[in-house]
Amino acid sequence: MQTILLLVASNIFMTLAWYGHLKFKWLDGKSIMVVILVSWGIAFLEYCLMVPANRHGYLSGQFTGYQLKIIQEAITLGVFIVFAWLVLKERLSWNYAVSFALILAAVYFAVAFKPGSPGSH
Numbered sequence: 001m002q003t004i005l006l007l008v009a010s011n012i013f014m015t016l017a018w019y020g021h022l023k024f025k026w027l028d029g030k031s032i033m034v035v036i037l038v039s040w041g042i043a044f045l046e047y048c049l050m051v052p053a054n055r056h057g058y059l060s061g062q063f064t065g066y067q068l069k070i071i072q073e074a075i076t077l078g079v080f081i082v083f084a085w086l087v088l089k090e091r092l093s094w095n096y097a098v099s100f101a102l103i104l105a106a107v108y109f110a111v112a113f114k115p116g117s118p119g120s121h
Contacts, residue, residue: 006053
């Protein structure tokens with residue numbers, strides 16, 4: 001659970017870093033270099049959470065690298081759906097919902113079955 005919570009928190013910062021500047025009024029009229037530097041600053045906070053999440057999830061034997069990546073992508077989409085709805089004021093259309101469902105199916109297949117090769121997590 002700790003790994004998942006850290007991944008969710010890190011993805012909130014990641015989404016703000018990548019897309020927040022589209023709505024941050026205080027960045028209106030600023031140069032692209034300023035926008036990039038602000039985004040990097042926010043992304044630093046993402047890394048401060050993402051790295052421990054991945055280390056804990058992997059080194060504890062709870063998840064494989066593949067599982068962590070697939071889970072992270074699903075969390076990214078979930079966080080983005082909320083962000084797009086609340087901040088960007090965009091609706092979730094049927095085709096995006098189907099795409100998200102397919103990603104969730106990928107998470108299921110990634111974590112529901114143990115890898116078969118010896119020495120793997």
